[in-house]
Amino acid sequence: MRILVTGAKGMLGTALLPVLSRNHTAWGIDVQDCDICDAAAVSAYLRSHPPDLLIHLAAYTNVDACEANPQIAEETNAFGTRNLAAACAEIGAAMLYVSTDYVFDGTREGAYGEEDAPRPINVYGRSKWMGEQHVRSILKRFYIVRASWLYGAGGKNFVTTILKAAHQQKTLRVVNDQRGCPTYTHHLSAKIAELIQTESYGTYHITGSGSCSWFEFAQAVLELWLLDGVEVLPISSDESGRAARRPANSVLENRALRQIHLEPLPHWKTALAEFLEEIGQTDLGFNDPSV
Ligand SMILES: NC(=O)c1ccc[n+]([C@@H]2O[C@H](COP(=O)([O-])OP(=O)(O)OC[C@H]3O[C@@H](n4cnc5c(N)ncnc54)[C@H](OP(=O)(O)O)[C@@H]3O)[C@@H](O)[C@H]2O)c1
Incomplete structure (x- = not known):
């Protein structure tokens, strides 16, 4: 298959492109190649470089910054996705859109299934949910993949943020009233x-x-990195002072995957050990204050 990936230089794109390239003709673009907010540019790019499948990862992903810049969030995550879906319709390509657990409000008792009704509680979640709706209304051949709590090489993520903080401070305060499913970009890819x-x-x-x-x-x-002498204290979301509200529960049940007989991803703790092994040899720049 000819597969085009948007947001290819982002965290998930960095893991996904090499995996796709093993069996497909896959290539990536980023904002320098084509701004997804520009409908004419998107249409022209897809006509001149037509894929069989477009995998759409590009997004305005800073959840707190989205609260301050709702227009950028909507233009990128909702209208950018609409532009790509419309261009796929023009050339007859299928699309895979990566969405988020933050489309849910977090009030459900158990895990969210694919059929549960989204009700986002922050700007980022609303813009991604609008993106999903554009994909559904414009295309017949689409996958929408809701991922959550991503980490991996090639992007700012919770795991490396914690490691860096733990090398600089003796006490870390981390939110304990939000539950979700950490997901390693290698496994998702x-x-x-x-x-x-x-x-x-x-x-x-x-x-x-x-x-x-x-x-x-x-x-x-910290346990798996074998880092002693650093204390982690639980705090509430209110205490964290983040600009965007997050769902208290965004655990996702992977039911549709089971229904088509695909194996679930490994347990988050196994995956975390694998990622720490991967970055074990890397210079994470802990002593560089600008990192
Ligand atoms: N990270 C998570 O925890 C998480 C969880 C669930 C779902 N997701 C979804 O998964 C996907 C990939 O996430 P990620 O963490 O890999 O994101 P990321 O590292 O922030 O990468 C996003 C990419 O999109 C590009 N981009 C932004 N605006 C663009 C525009 N107008 N035109 C073209 N490209 C643009 C960015 O380029 P610049 O860097 O140059 O701006 C960046 O390369 C996103 O759709 C995200 O919503 C992420």
């Missing part, structure tokens, strides 16, 4: 590569198995 072979179009939750709070996640990072 491998599953996306399997999913696109099925042509079983539809909406999928794809996350690491099991769930935890950010506090438990931070504890596991």
